[in-house]
Amino acid sequence: MSAGSILAFIVSERLGRKKSILLGTTIMAVGTILQASSYSLAQMFVGRVILGIGNGINTSTAPVWQTETATVKWRGKLVILEMALNVSGFALVNWINYGLSFRGGALAWRLPIALQLFFIFILFATVPWLPESPRWLLSHGHNEHALDVISRIEAKPADNPYIITQYNEIEYSINYERENAVSWTDLLLRRQKTNDTKTLRRILLGAGTQALQQFQGINIMSYYLPLVLINSVGLSNTMSRLLSACNATSYFVFACVAVIMVERFGRRGLMLMSTFGQFACFLIITILLRFAENDPKYGTASVAFFFLYYIAFGIGMLGVPWLYPTEINSLPMRTKGAAVSSATNWITNFVIVEITPIGIQNIRWRFWIVWTITNAVSLPIIYYLYPETANRTLEDLDAYYRSNPPLIVTGDPDAISTRRPLKYIQHEDEELQRQIKRRQSTGDVIKIGAATVQHVG
Secondary structure (H helix, E strand, C coil), X not given: CHHHHHHHHHHHHHHCHHHHHHHHHHHHHHHHHHHHCCCCHHHHHHHHHHHHHHHHHHHHHHHHHHHHCCCHHHHHHHHHHHHHHHHHHHHXXXXXXXXXXXXXXXXXXXXXXXCHHHHHHHHHHHHHHCCCCHHHHHHCCCHHHHHHHHHHHHCCCCCCHHHHHXXXXXXXXXXXXXXXXXXXXXXXXXXXXXXXCCHHHHHHHHHHHHHHHHHCXXXXXXXXXXXXXXXXXXXXXXXXXXXXXXXXXXXXXHHHHHHHHHHHXXXXXXXXXXXXXXXXXXXXXXXXXXXXXXXXXXXXXHHHHHHHHHHHHHCCCCCHHHHHHHHHCCHHHHHHHHHHHHHHHHHHHHHHHHHHHHHHHHHHHHHHHHHHHHHHHHHHHHHHHCCCCCCCCHHHHHHHHHCCCCCCCCCCHHHHCCCCCHHHHHHHHHHHHHHHHHHHHHCCEEEECCEEEECCC
16 A cells, blocks of 8 residues: 555555546555455465555545545545544444355455455446546646636636635635755755745655654554554454444434534644543553453453544544645645555554554563553644644645744644634635625636636626
8 A cells, every 4th residue: 555655655646536536446446356366375465455545545546536526624524534434334334244154165355355446336326426626627728627617616606706816816826835845866855945835844744743653553453453452452243243232323423413513623632632632542452451361350451441432533633634645735745744654654554454463462461561652652642733724725834834834833832723813814804805806807807827817797
């Protein structure tokens, strides 16, 4: 999947969001068919690699596409909903695996793999009919198409002053970033231009959310919860699978709750609440598993906190790390930044998956101390370094970084407020009034770059 993220880094800006999703879906279909029809370990391995490449492309591109085609009030909700739907698949597979664990045979593993083709078909049937990102269209010279998409997204006519204002804001950000573009060599060597909009900082903040997510312990649970419940808690195989499926269902419910919380509490607020909840759960799990070595009832009590951990994760650190990189990066770097973030997720995911069985087997309850500490360390990182992105346009965030903000964000009330800062509202109102006066003075025909809008009274 890291390879797929790297491939998305290369092709997504060239192909556009829709074509990149269709490319990733096609690759996933090939990988799924190879896996479901496997009669050797080598074929299964090749199919898994191919599937991972396609999934890497899609996980890097889909949140960007969703972010760029949503209005401000819906942007966060829709990306969080996207991740909640991802968890619905996780819950479904847990129940399928639990049911098929009683059957055995090839069907027990072929059916869950083949089931992916149903959802792949849905993507093939729906993606071609959805709009391309207006920001990608505008950055590649498709001005009239971009204007049409913006007007459809906002449900206003193309000659509406608000639509023209949005168009001009996007165009200005694109042109500014092009004029002050920084090469990857300059970024890595920290040879940044005076007018650079903190490109490297924004990439690292986005990728940092994914690193924090993984090192807060989620994939210990996602991959190994049955193993943990068997080896650390002492439950039977059947009971551990049943509890894992029940937990996945609870996880899905609270992932959906995050949809209605993300704009009210903001990205920072959800990450802080989620991380603190995870820290508390790991601390209690560590203590209970320590005493469970002498008295099994403490191990049984710890099961509740494994469930609560998923609830805490679901309301914040599940979705925000996929949303934040698509908001914090500038348009020219958005797919690249999302690809770097996605690759960070899969690479750190691999590390966690490799060390977990070894840690549980060799240091037992002490293994959970590590994740208690990583969650505790995450709290000040989020609090001091991460600016709020909720209730802001993507162009507001570009304007924020053009102002050369300090690394520590807590000193600027506008940087951490969940409300849209007044200065951006005033700027938009001023631009809107200019467009109204312009239309009144020039008549019914308005020219915007290469696009011409005819007002129909």
